[in-house]
Amino acid sequence: MNNFDDELALRSPEIILSPGEAYSDNTRKFQGIPGIERAPNGRLWAVWYGGGEGEGEQNYVMLSTSIDDGESWSGLRLVIDPPGPVRAFDPCLWYDPEGKLWLFWAQSNGWFDGRAGVWAITTANATEQYPDWSEPRRLCNGVMMNKPMILSDGEWLLPVAVWQRSNRIDIPIAEKRSNVFVSPDKGHSLQFRGGAEIPECTYSEHIVVEKSDGSLWMLVRTEYGIGESHSNDLGKTWSRGKPSGIPHPSARFFIRRLNSGKLLLVKHGSMTEKTGRSQLTAYFSDDDGKSWSSGLLLDEREGVSYPDGVQSPDGVIYIIYDFERRSAKQILMTTFTEADLLHGKFISDKARKQLIVNQAWG
Secondary structure, eight states: OOOHHHHHTTSOOOEESSOOGGGSTTTOSOEEEEEEEEOTTSOEEEEEEEOSSSSSTTOEEEEEEESSTTSSOOSOSEEEOOSTTEEEEEEEEEEOTTSOEEEEEEEEESSOOSOBOEEEEEESOTTSSSOOOOOOEEEESBBOOSOOEEOTTSOEEEEEEOOTTOOOTTSOGGGSSEEEEEESSTTSOOEEEEEEOOTTOSSOOOEEEEOTTSOEEEEEEOSSSEEEEEESSTTSSOOOOEEEEEOOOSSOOEEEEOTTSOEEEEEESOSSSOOSSOOEEEEEESSTTSSOOSOEEEEOSTTEEEEEEEEOTTSOEEEEEEEOTTTTOEEEEEEEOHHHHHHTSOOSTTOEEEEEEEEOOO
16 A cells, blocks of 8 residues: 555645635635634634645635635635545634644545544644644544544543445554544644444444543434444443434534533534535533423524534624535535524524525636
8 A cells, every 4th residue: 555646645735825826716616624713912814725626635625714704714824735546625724822823734645545644733823814824744544524632521522433444454444433532741742542433334423422421422423324333431442333313414513512501513414314515503411412402593504514614702702604605605604692593583683594605617
């Protein structure tokens, strides 16, 4: 498996800080899979990937920013486009407790080489429109498209998966799961801790939350809906995956702990019926996921997918997602508050629907 192209995916890509015409909005025929973060001064950052006709070796990662709370967005501030047949995909943004903004992405030889790899760059001045970025660093095998979390003991936990479809013999069987890696030293090093075996899971896209009793709850994309696994030893061992009871298409969803302590879940459709990639809806739970609110419909249309989010200190929730990756080619953002969630409709003056983050025209 160690041919030239295979090793090319392990090489550090150039970080293009002044993207030219080759990366203009008019060139892209495909884009989606976004992420969002917020700096302390309110500057928003959005990331997504595109390029080519769809998911494949022509994909590259893009970054944009907004200083007016998402009313307007910059052109591309950064592009990650590995050379040759290597693609950059499934990016993720995360603002860590030390004041650094992380940009993670996956890198693979072609669509999926059985190994991929999680890469990252960081900046300590994300409040500025042109921040300085660190050199790219490869963290581990696999793909991580959802944000890390901070465990109660202070460790950082990263949800990373080597897709189970991998047939590589140089990847340990234990890694071909929905895994967690931990950093005990604020991101300087990363260690494999454990993983969950999830039946009928092709693309894990898992997220982990820590419950009030200290257990970890992993939610996973599966063919039958949202699967789940539990760990009572901070991620070393996990229960065998099973249906969570939350209906969902085989697609990404989003969950996080809000400032209030409630859980926020953004998914497709109701809590009783499985739908396609439509009816993007936000729910909250004040009992660690045992029950959920009636829901706040964010976007009812077909073709909306892959939500990610962040909450500001004053309580505003920002949800980013894509719409029609090959036709409309829009990256969109909707904002709301817990009051909107509680009432199941947009009632606050912070609520805004379907703001355009980026529009491609290729």
